[in-house]
Amino acid sequence: MKTRHATDPGQIPGFDTDALRARFLVEDLFDGGDGGGGVTMVYSHEDRIVVGGVRPSGAPVRLETAEPLAADHFLARRELGVVNVGTEPGTVTVDGADHELGVKEVLYVGRGSREVSFAGSGGAAFYLVSTPAHATYPTRKGTLAEATPISLGAQRSSNERTIYKFIHADGIQSCQLVLGITELADGSMWNTMPAHVHGRRTEVYLYFGLDPDDRVVHLMGRPDQTRNLIVADRQAVISPSWSVHCGFGTGAYAFVWAMGGENTDYADVEPYPIAELR
Numbered sequence: 001m002k003t004r005h006a007t008d009p010g011q012i013p014g015f016d017t018d019a020l021r022a023r024f025l026v027e028d029l030f031d032g033g034d035g036g037g038g039v040t041m042v043y044s045h046e047d048r049i050v051v052g053g054v055r056p057s058g059a060p061v062r063l064e065t066a067e068p069l070a071a072d073h074f075l076a077r078r079e080l081g082v083v084n085v086g087t088e089p090g091t092v093t094v095d096g097a098d099h100e101l102g103v104k105e106v107l108y109v110g111r112g113s114r115e116v117s118f119a120g121s122g123g124a125a126f127y128l129v130s131t132p133a134h135a136t137y138p139t140r141k142g143t144l145a146e147a148t149p150i151s152l153g154a155q156r157s158s159n160e161r162t163i164y165k166f167i168h169a170d171g172i173q174s175c176q177l178v179l180g181i182t183e184l185a186d187g188s189m190w191n192t193m194p195a196h197v198h199g200r201r202t203e204v205y206l207y208f209g210l211d212p213d214d215r216v217v218h219l220m221g222r223p224d225q226t227r228n229l230i231v232a233d234r235q236a237v238i239s240p241s242w243s244v245h246c247g248f249g250t251g252a253y254a255f256v257w258a259m260g261g262e263n264t265d266y267a268d269v270e271p272y273p274i275a276e277l278r
């Protein structure tokens with residue numbers, strides 16, 4: 001498990017491209033794993049969000065605890081969201097119960113679950129997001145059909161998209177994790193317009209479904225001083241509470257958005273129209 005420390009917005013003007021990418025872009029979640037085929041994890045001190053990736057094939061891969069958690073199992077004081085961002089279904093086993101996760105399906109795993117493992121025949125890719133938890137909510141699967149889709153944007157502004165909320169105040173219950181998937185309509189390229197900041201939460205975007213030669217140009221930074229990150233398929237961007245987040249793809253894509261922090265109110269955002277961005 002690698003550690004990313006929290007950052008101050010005042011540091012941004014001093015960061016060159018590599019420094020910016022090293023702090024806010026997570027490039028290698030699905031590149032194999034720490035122990036060869038294990039779960040790759042990054043612990044961010046921004047709201048103590050842990051993100052991970054695993055592509056199981058063959059023997060099931062266990063979710064192991066790690067030194068920064070100082071806990072005898074990973075979920076001793078944490079909750080977890082799992083999303084299959086792969087191309088085939090896979091299975092997540094929680095304390096002996098199997099949960100089959102199709103593509104773009106989500107499993108919420110409650111605090112205190114002791115044994116979590118991931119299985120698949122190569123096409124499943126499980127994206128993990130975990131936040132600290134003070135109480136136990138039931139482990140529950142969510143499908144796209146149950147995720148109350150919201151349609152936003154317009155073709156004319158190239159941001160027609162559907163937001164599927166899975167883990168949120170009126171959906172799958174959690175302590176602080178809020179998680180969903182956004183799909184762009186064919187030909188629509190902009191996500192999250194107008195861009196926004198939410199001072200009470202950190203957010204992580206995991207872009208997926210992008211062709212190998214395509215990229216998302218992701219905007220971050222303070223609204224009056226934005227920077228960009230060029231993001232490839234299955235890479236994640238950490239947005240601290242002070243950072244805008246939105247992006248434009250050179251080809252079709254979807255993304256998982258996940259937040260942790262002060263509240264689980266999806267609507268608690270401060271919008272910044274593009275004319276106010278610098």
Ligand SMILES: O=C[C@H](O)[C@@H](O)CC(=O)C(=O)O
Pocket residue numbers: 161163180181182191192193198203245257266269
């Ligand atoms: O705080 C909310 C998140 O940034 C996303 O849900 C926004 C998003 O998916 C979109 O508008 O395209």
Ligand SMILES: [Zn+2]
Pocket residue numbers: 196198203245269
């Ligand atoms: Zn947001």
